[in-house]
Amino acid sequence: MGTSVQTAAARAAEENPLLVAIGRWIAANRQKALAIAGALVIVIVLLAWNTLSARQTEQAAGVRLNAARLAFDSRNYPLAASELSQVVENYSGTRAAQEANILLAQSRLQQGQSQQAIELLKRFAPRADAAFRAQAYGLLGAAYDNVGHPKEAAEAYQQAADAAQLPFLKAQFLTEAGRAWVAVGDTAKAVQAYRTVVAQNDSAAMMVAGEAKVRLGELTKGVQ
DSSP: OHHHHHHHHHHHHHHOHHHHHHHHHHHHOHHHHHHHHHHHHHHHHHHHHHHHHHHHHHHHHHHHHHHHHHHHHTTOHHHHHHHHHHHHHHSTTSHHHHHHHHHHHHHHHHTTOHHHHHHHHHHHGGGSOHHHHHHHHHHHHHHHHHTTOHHHHHHHHHHHHHHOSSHHHHHHHHHHHHHHHHHHTOHHHHHHHHHHHHHOOOTTTHHHHHHHHHHHHHHHTTOO
């Protein structure tokens, strides 16, 4: 039985030209083959080590983030900002660092440090992961609102809407963009933003559409 299995395997190998060619090359180049095999083992070990190291780093970052979040939830914003800054600096590239950037910006806004929030978000928002990008740009819009820069706020809200993954959030950010465009005096862009909100069919987005309809009616004198 064992002999027949081996014979079948040998025949299968002989029928595959690629396997035959590889076998002949290995037989003729044993040292090279051993060197390649050794290199592959090293690569596999390095990949496994990097994966393990990344997991450990993410876990450590998560522990620090949770401690910072406790301070944030307790409204101890100075302590939260200090802890979050360390997570951002020491664990760059982790998901925890992405969340820390968002919470750090919120901490700055809660302390009236809008300009610091702007500088942080201008760096972070363009490279934020998809899950955090809309929120980052939304916070940037709010920070610009706080310092009286409606044009920059409108542009940030528009970028937040473009990045939003949920129709409700897209509608909310577009409504904020429309309000900011009105403050700038750009009625055309405000109307465009409000019309986009009104045109959405999503039931959750319709919760925001009521305000958009009112603002759109005011801007177009009822001609929508």
